[in-house]
Structures are given as C-alpha cells and as structure tokens.
Amino acid sequence: xxxxxxxxxxxxxxxxxxxxxxxxxxxxxxxxxxxxxxxxxxxxxxxxxxxxxxxxxxxxxxxxxxxxxxxxxxxxxxxxxxxxxxxxxxxxxxxxxxxxxxxxxxxxxxxxxxxxxxxxxxxxxxxxxxxxxxxxxxxxxxxxxxxxxxxxxxxxxxxxxxxxxxxxxxxxxxxxxxxxxxxxxxxxxxxxxxxxxxxxxx
Amino acid sequence: xxxxxxxxxxxxxxxxxxxxxxxxxxxxxxxxxxxxxxxxxxxxxxxxxxxxxxxxxxxxxxxxxxxxxxxxxxxxxxxxxxxxxxxxxxxxxxxxxxxxxxxxxxxxxxxxxxxxxxxxxxxxxxxxxxxxxxxxxxxxxxxxxxxxxxxxxxxxxxxxxxxxxxxxxxxxxxxxxxxxxxxxxxxxxxxxxxxxxxxxxx
Numbered sequence: 484x485x486x487x488x489x490x491x492x493x494x495x496x497x498x499x500x501x502x503x504x505x506x507x508x509x510x511x512x513x514x515x516x517x518x519x520x521x522x523x524x525x526x527x528x529x530x531x532x533x534x535x536x537x538x539x540x541x542x543x544x545x546x547x548x549x550x551x552x553x554x555x556x557x558x559x560x561x562x563x564x565x566x567x568x569x570x571x572x573x574x575x576x577x578x579x580x581x582x583x584x585x586x587x588x589x590x591x592x593x594x595x596x597x598x599x600x601x602x603x604x605x606x607x608x609x610x611x612x613x614x615x616x617x618x619x620x621x622x623x624x625x626x627x628x629x630x631x632x633x634x635x636x637x638x639x640x641x642x643x644x645x646x647x648x649x650x651x652x653x654x655x656x657x658x659x660x661x662x663x664x665x666x667x668x669x670x671x672x673x674x675x676x677x678x679x680x681x682x683x684x685x
Numbered sequence: 686x687x688x689x690x691x692x693x694x695x696x697x698x699x700x701x702x703x704x705x706x707x708x709x710x711x712x713x714x715x716x717x718x719x720x721x722x723x724x725x726x727x728x729x730x731x732x733x734x735x736x737x738x739x740x741x742x743x744x745x746x747x748x749x750x751x752x753x754x755x756x757x758x759x760x761x762x763x764x765x766x767x768x769x770x771x772x773x774x775x776x777x778x779x780x781x782x783x784x785x786x787x788x789x790x791x792x793x794x795x796x797x798x799x800x801x802x803x804x805x806x807x808x809x810x811x812x813x814x815x816x817x818x819x820x821x822x823x824x825x826x827x828x829x830x831x832x833x834x835x836x837x838x839x840x841x842x843x844x845x846x847x848x849x850x851x852x853x854x855x856x857x858x859x860x861x862x863x864x865x866x867x868x869x870x871x872x873x874x875x876x877x878x879x880x881x882x883x884x885x886x887x
Contacts, residue, residue, distance in 0.1 A: 554883025681756025
C-alpha cells in the first residue's frame with residue numbers, strides 16, 4: 484500500500500470526525516470522497532480491528548491509528564531554505580501546521596532577507612545554516628531555492644543532521660542513503676496532464 | 686511505466702543535450718542522475734530504436750520522442766485560478782514555461798486583484814471565469830484557491846471546457862470522468878517523510 488493513500492484516508496477521516504460521523508462503511512467512505520471502494524477495503528484490511536461487520540470503521544480509532552503510522556502523532560521541526568515566492572507560499576501553507584509540521588527557522592541567501600522574521604520565525608543567512616541548524620533539533624529540511632543551489636543546500640542540511648528532505652528545486656540531488664529524499668517537481672504534475680491531453684487528441 | 690518517470694528522463698536528457706552529450710548508456714544515465722539503472726533500461730526498452738548496442742541512447746532523438754509522448758512538443762494554454770502566495774509562486778515558477786505550459790490568464794476572487802496584470806497576463810474576476818475562459822481555448826486549469834472554494838472553481842473550469850485540472854487545494858474534487866484531475870497536496874509529501882522518520886525512530 485502506498486503511504487500516499489494512507490495520507491488521503493487520514494484527511495477523509497479527519498473531515499468525517501469534524502462532521503460528527505462516528506462510523507462509516509468502506510462504500511460510504513469511497514462515495515463521499517470519490518475513492519475506489521475496493522481499494523479502500525483492501526488498504527484498510529490491514530486495520531481490521533477498526534472495522535465492525537455491518538457497521539464499518541470507527542472513524543476516530545482508525546484516524547488515530549493512521550496518524551500514528553504516518554508519524555503525525557508528534558511534532559516535527561522543519562527548516563525552510565529559500566524564502567522567495569515558493570518559499571513564502573510554503574511557509575504560509577496552512578496544511579503543514581495542521582499535520583504537525585512546524586517550520587521553526589528559515590534560511591535565505593539574500594542578505595536583505597536575513598535578520599528579519601516572519602510570524603515569529605527567524606530568517607537566517609544561508610551561510611549560518613550549519614551552525615544555526617545544530618541546536619535546533621531539525622528533522623526535516625524543505626528546499627525551495629533555484630536548481631543551481633539545491634545540491635549545496637542539501638549537503639548543508641545533511642551536515643546539520645537533517646534526516647529527511649523535501650526538495651522543490653528541479654534538480655536531481657545526491658544525498659547519503661540514510662537520508663530520505665522526496666522530490667516535488669511541479670511541472671511533472673502538469674506533464675502527467677499534458678500526456679493524457681495529448682493521448683486524447685491523437 | 687509511470688508517466689512521472691518519463692518526465693524525469695526527459696529532464697535528464699535535456700540537461701545532457703545542453704552539456705553537449707550525444708549518446709549515453711543506461712549505466713551512465715543512471716549514475717549521473719542518481720537513477721536505478723535496471724529501471725532505466727526496462728523503461729527505455731520501449732524506445733529501442735534510440736538505443737544502439739555498445740553505444741547507448743541517442744540523447745536528442747530519445748528526448749524528442751519522450752517529449753512527443755508527454756505532449757511537450759506543443760504549447761498548452763493554462764488558466765491559473767487563485768493569485769495568493771501559492772498562485773503567485775506558481776505563476777513565477779520557471780519550470781512551467783520551459784516545458785511549454787503558458788499561463789495566459791489568471792482568475793481571483795479578490796476585487797482588489799482583478800483588473801491588474803502580471804507580466805502582461807491579465808488577472809480577471811473569478812465571476813467572469815465562464816465567459817472569459819471560452820474564447821481563450823484553455824486546456825488546463827490550475828486551482829490554487831482555499832479548500833472551501835475549490836469544488837466551485839473546478840465546476841466553472843469544467844463548464845468553460847477545460848479538460849485537465851491541476852489542483853493544489855487540500856480538497857477531494859468531484860469532476861466528470863472525461864476531465865483529468867491531478868491533485869498536489871503539499872503536506873502529503875511531508876507525511877511520506879514523517880512516515881519514514883517515524884519508522885526509523887520506533
């Protein structure tokens with residue numbers, strides 16, 4: 484089962500909990516959130532104890548279990564590197580905080596930006612990354628710098644003890660095997676769409 | 686083969702072409718871009734004619750073929766809906782233009798923004814979407830509005846004839862089957878990282 488789908492189910496269950504729903508069947512879950520019901524059943528079969536024959540799943544119990552598996556039962560300290568358009572959008576993205584990801588420090592190469600702070604979070608000079616990152620117990624680094632600086636930033640994050648990197652720069656990064664890398668290339672998402680459009684008009 | 690990987694190979698080949706490389710073996714390609722060489726060979730076996738025994742692949746020929754498959758041999762007209770932090774970052778994201786995606790119109794609900802233009806691209810009122818979209822031959826819509834407005838925006842885009850939607854709002858959208866939807870949930874990417882971090886510290 485892909486981890487991505489666990490995230491989707493967690494979101495659906497959170498929504499149901501907010502709406503006061505106590506139990507839900509896989510069919511209702513699929514219908515309500517536009518999911519594949521066979522896939523839902525198969526994926527959630529791992530969590531059998533939260534399913535009750537004839538009733539469905541206990542919303543809160545299943546949600547809490549999925550959150551625990553996804554590491555969302557704790558708070559993660561995140562460093563954001565790059566505070567341009569994209570970095571700023573990511574900093575203000577409400578979804579991160581809601582899921583327990585706290586951006587506690589921002590690094591930027593621009594001396595004009597370093598020294599300022601946004602909503603109480605300091606923007607520090609990129610040069611200080613190695614020293615500044617250390618006392619902060621940072622676990623995750625988000626890279627939102629231009630492609631040509633991304634590899635150097637990744638190396639500094641790794642040197643600072645970061646074990647997981649979310650990379651938005653359109654660059655293939657080389658990092659040690661014990662560091663987890665997740666690349667987000669926004670144009671790849673568009674290319675998946677153009678692939679289907681091109682197929683349809685051929 | 687996932688379409689996503691075709692996109693990755695295309696990027697690598699573009700880079701090689703810029704560097705003046707004419708042919709490359711699957712091993713070199715894998716090594717240079719940190720890919721899995723067995724996977725590369727398997728994926729590119731579909732494009733056998735661009736592989737030459739003992740030499741590798743013709744960089745330009747393979748790149749052009751992959752671009753054609755991905756629909757990157759033409760220009761796509763894109764509407765961006767929502768010009769907040771994220772919308773602004775997406776508009777300025779250089780990767781889109783480079784791959785042939787042109788944002789030709791922006792829609793925003795804020796009357797303060799509507800009527801302005803950015804880099805020659807008009808920002809129009811969200812209310813005008815249906816009328817304004819029609820003459821523009823828009824093929825792709827990017828949704829960068831808050832979750833609660835996303836479904837309504839999607840419906841307007843569909844009514845305006847858009848056949849592919851890239852959705853950044855953390856909402857599960859319901860759209861007709863003949864419209865292709867690609868969801869980008871930025872916190873899902875972080876959750877994949879926290880999943881691995883949580884596993885490692887358990």
